[in-house]
Amino acid sequence: MPETTLDGPALPGVADVEAASRRLAGVAHRTPVLTSRTADALTGARLFFKAENLQRGGSFKFRGAYNAISALPEAVRARGVLAFSSGNHAQAIALASRLLGVPAVIVMPEDAPAVKVEATRGYGAEVVSYDRYSQDREALGREIAQARNLTLIPPYDHPDVIAGQGTLALELIEETGPLDMLVACLGGGGQLSGCALAATARSPGIAVYGVEPEAGDDGRRSFREGRIVTIPVPRTIADGAQTTYLGRLTFPVIRERVTDIVTVSDAELVETMRFFAARMKLVVEPTGCLAAAAVLHGKLDVRGKRVGIVISGGNVDIAAFARLVG
Numbered sequence: 498m499p500e501t502t503l504d505g506p507a508l509p510g511v512a513d514v515e516a517a518s519r520r521l522a523g524v525a526h527r528t529p530v531l532t533s534r535t536a537d538a539l540t541g542a543r544l545f546f547k548a549e550n551l552q553r554g555g556s557f558k559f560r561g562a563y564n565a566i567s568a569l570p571e572a573v574r575a576r577g578v579l580a581f582s583s584g585n586h587a588q589a590i591a592l593a594s595r596l597l598g599v600p601a602v603i604v605m606p607e608d609a610p611a612v613k614v615e616a617t618r619g620y621g622a623e624v625v626s627y628d629r630y631s632q633d634r635e636a637l638g639r640e641i642a643q644a645r646n647l648t649l650i651p652p653y654d655h656p657d658v659i660a661g662q663g664t665l666a667l668e669l670i671e672e673t674g675p676l677d678m679l680v681a682c683l684g685g686g687g688q689l690s691g692c693a694l695a696a697t698a699r700s701p702g703i704a705v706y707g708v709e710p711e712a713g714d715d716g717r718r719s720f721r722e723g724r725i726v727t728i729p730v731p732r733t734i735a736d737g738a739q740t741t742y743l744g745r746l747t748f749p750v751i752r753e754r755v756t757d758i759v760t761v762s763d764a765e766l767v768e769t770m771r772f773f774a775a776r777m778k779l780v781v782e783p784t785g786c787l788a789a790a791a792v793l794h795g796k797l798d799v800r801g802k803r804v805g806i807v808i809s810g811g812n813v814d815i816a817a818f819a820r821l822v823g
Contacts, residue, residue, distance in 0.1 A: 654744025686747025
């Protein structure tokens with residue numbers, strides 16, 4: 498059962514990740530773990546890439562979304578759900594809702610990638626637009642949810658979302674065996690906290706690292722200062738990591754189970770996108786490159802180690818992809 502913190506919110510535990518794995522069995526893709534001799538040679542390590550860009554909905558977010566909605570009582574599901582997201586959580590909630598027969602409303606920024614907005618609508622969700630630089634998406638989401646009696650499922654600060662995201666680390670370690678390091682992408686902390694829960698339980702002694710964009714280093718600052726630091730909306734091509742603070746649930750897990758948090762530049766993300774396209778024949782969105790960029794650009798010392806790396810998503814507009822990597 499989730500543990501309760503002194504402040505009140507319930508924190509998920511390893512048992513919740515395992516329960517999520519059972520809910521997702523046969524629904525979520527068990528995404529491949531890929532390797533690259535070129536990447537190994539560049540880093541002096543043995544790298545294992547968990548390809549969540551090949552997950553349903555195009556990102557790891559499907560895991561948390563489906564787990565959270567399927568865990569709701571049937572009567573609650575019937576009323577519908579609401580989420581706010583720049584794209585991947587939006588698509589994941591929309592797809593999971595369609596599979597479970599649940600109405601969904603998604604609050605998305607006006608400048609969200611068109612491919613993500615189109616996919617969200619394509620899965621059958623209603624999209625409500627807002628200006629991410631002048632409007633508070635959480636306040637807007639709560640207002641709509643209350644007015645329409647919908648259940649709000651936030652993109653990261655939710656115990657069932659965190660537990661669902663952690664299932665990718667369970668799968669990774671089941672396939673690779675014990676790892677020395679796990680490197681995950683960091684926005685609001687759902688992926689990093691869930692993976693840290695699973696990895697530290699399944700691979701004792703593992704060092705878990707989070708990676709966020711240089712322009713949005715609230716996670717690193719929070720980790721260093723021991724408190725949740727809030728920043729303005731960062732301007733970065735990693736749209737999935739344009740969060741302004743870590744969650745009340747994600748932060749304590751990260752603080753307890755993560756070794757460190759590092760950052761990468763937008764230029765390094767573009768170079769990593771090129772590497773994936775040229776060397777591994779993968780289309781990866783900028784946010785999905787965060788963890789790999791830190792390893793490939795020497796932000797972490799991985800020499801001689803077995804390292805798991807999360808590729809978090811591949812939902813990028815093709816024209817934008819061509820412009821960035823061309």
